[in-house]
Amino acid sequence: MRRxxxxxxxxxxxxxxxxVMIVAVFSYNIFLAVVGVLSGMLAVRIxxxxxxxxxxxxxxxxxxxxxxxxxxxIFTSILAVVSVLLVVVKKEHVYLxxxxxxxxxxxxxxxxxxxxxxxxxxxxxxxxxxx
Amino acid sequence: xxxxxxxxxxxxxxxxxxxxxxxxxxSRQTVVAIEKNKYLPSLGLAFKIAEVFKVRIExxxxxxx
Numbered sequence: 001m002r003r004x005x006x007x008x009x010x011x012x013x014x015x016x017x018x019x020v021m022i023v024a025v026f027s028y029n030i031f032l033a034v035v036g037v038l039s040g041m042l043a044v045r046i047x048x049x050x051x052x053x054x055x056x057x058x059x060x061x062x063x064x065x066x067x068x069x070x071x072x073x074i075f076t077s078i079l080a081v082v083s084v085l086l087v088v089v090k091k092e093h094v095y096l097x098x099x100x101x102x103x104x105x106x107x108x109x110x111x112x113x114x115x116x117x118x119x120x121x122x123x124x125x126x127x128x129x130x131x
Numbered sequence: 132x133x134x135x136x137x138x139x140x141x142x143x144x145x146x147x148x149x150x151x152x153x154x155x156x157x158s159r160q161t162v163v164a165i166e167k168n169k170y171l172p173s174l175g176l177a178f179k180i181a182e183v184f185k186v187r188i189e190x191x192x193x194x195x196x
Binding site: 057058059060062 | 156157158160161164170172173175176
């Protein structure tokens with residue numbers, strides 16, 4: 001299968017899922033939404049297996065990596081600053097302080113997750129093993 | 132900085148960017164990015180490029196001092 005055909009079929013699947021989601025939202029049918037998303041995921045998976053070729057090229061992967069890294073950095077930084085601001089807010093705003101504490105936990109969780117995944121991929125791609 | 136002669140080799144063989152992309156298993160945009168020196172391909176892809184044109188990697192890619 002050619003890359004162009006793959007993209008075309010993937011676009012058709014996306015449109016199908018979108019239409020199903022719109023119908024599900026307007027008819028308040030959560031079951032239809034779940035079935036729509038799952039069938040879309042399944043169809044893309046089958047398409048990838050059937051196409052039997054390298055669909056995601058390395059440049060696209062690199063772009064994805066960079067975008068994910070930038071998103072993580074921006075989101076975590078903003079979350080950290082907002083959590084500090086909310087924690088130091090006046091004592092009478094208890095709810096805001098609680099929200100600040102929650103945000104700081106979320107920031108810590110994301111940083112721990114980053115460190116863990118970094119360690120995992122470091123092992124995956126070979127550690128500094130001096131001989 | 133690394134540069135390349137991909138466009139020279141591609142046009143020499145009368146390949147379109149789309150055709151070369153198909154042969155290399157990458158998108159046309161990736162071929163464009165490599166030709167414009169905006170994207171440095173991996174070693175694997177560089178080998179594939181050299182293989183398609185039946186030349187050595189250093190014939191296609193060179194270091195610009």
